Amino acid sequence: xxxxxxxxxxxVFQHAVEIRQSARISNGDMRCYVQPEVIPGGVRANLRCxxxxxxxxxxMFTFDNILIATRDGxxxxxxxxxxxxxxxxxxxMIMAAVPGPRRTVLVDAERKRTTYTVVQHGDAWCIQRSGPxxxxxxxxxxxxIVGGGGKGPGMNGxxxxxxxxxxxxxxx
Numbered sequence: 411x412x413x414x415x416x417x418x419x420x421x422v423f424q425h426a427v428e429i430r431q432s433a434r435i436s437n438g439d440m441r442c443y444v445q446p447e448v449i450p451g452g453v454r455a456n457l458r459c460x461x462x463x464x465x466x467x468x469x470m471f472t473f474d475n476i477l478i479a480t481r482d483g484x485x486x487x488x489x490x491x492x493x494x495x496x497x498x499x500x501x502x503m504i505m506a507a508v509p510g511p512r513r514t515v516l517v518d519a520e521r522k523r524t525t526y527t528v529v530q531h532g533d534a535w536c537i538q539r540s541g542p543x544x545x546x547x548x549x550x551x552x553x554x555i556v557g558g559g560g561k562g563p564g565m566n567g568x569x570x571x572x573x574x575x576x577x578x579x580x581x582x
Contacts, residue, residue, distance in 0.1 A: 420444065423442045425576075444456070450493075484503070559574055
């Protein structure tokens with residue numbers, strides 16, 4: 411079970427990363443930084459992921475976002491000013507505290523729809539964002555962020571795949 415106390419302090423999660431574009435394969439490390447802040451009813455955390463030791467390589471399919479964890483579940487939030495978990499819209503929860511398969515469709519201010527699907531991969535639960543730039547983020551109770559990645563058009567429109575940490579087999 412994921413707990414809103416899983417991100418009690420600044421944390422860095424580091425995993426091996428592989429980037430494939432055309433015939434080129436780059437390897438290095440991915441570092442995800444979580445900077446949490448306790449708010450009434452939960453924890454709001456800023457998540458940022460970037461490659462490390464890859465000579466200026468950038469990630470195109472990260473799940474960088476604001477995460478809000480409560481005892482009920484996990485939200486991806488775009489409002490950086492949200493200061494109270496009671497203001498969260500229950501229909502926008504991405505993952506329940508006791509994870510299970512889930513599908514959530516969010517609509518932004520420009521009426522663009524994004525689908526988030528939660529699936530289990532071994533002992534991890536992964537949130538997959540669908541669209542032209544697919545991305546996923548995998549979490550494991552007690553370990554936090556254990557992997558992620560994505561795929562879509564890369565530089566010059568060529569197909570690109572990025573995978574790091576726990577990679578759901580067959581997803582890409």
